[in-house]
Amino acid sequence: MIYGETRTEGKVTVFRLLSDLSTENVKPFLKKMNELLDESRVFLILDMSDVEEVSLLGMVAISSVFNRCRQAGGALKIAQLTPPVRRAFRATNLINTIE
DSSP states (O other): OOOEEEEEETTEEEEEEOSOBOGGGHHHHHHHHHHHHHTTOOEEEEEOTTOOOBOHHHHHHHHHHHHHHHHTTOEEEEEOOOHHHHHHHHHTTGGGTOO
């Protein structure tokens, strides 16, 4: 189970992730993101203000969601990176790919 809060403002949906994106949380995270995308919520903001750890598999999952949003004509943006998560984004170069 992934812990998070979802709110929609106009056509933008904000998902605030309330747990780390460790390897064991990747499947539930992708399930939640796919549910949002299946509901045509393709303009997503992923708020990571409460996340202290993201596994490599988690980074791959975020990249997958980013690509799926773009293919559907939407966008994924990341907000409120904590210092350890920012380091993970830099290490994988996603910091230069996802706004």
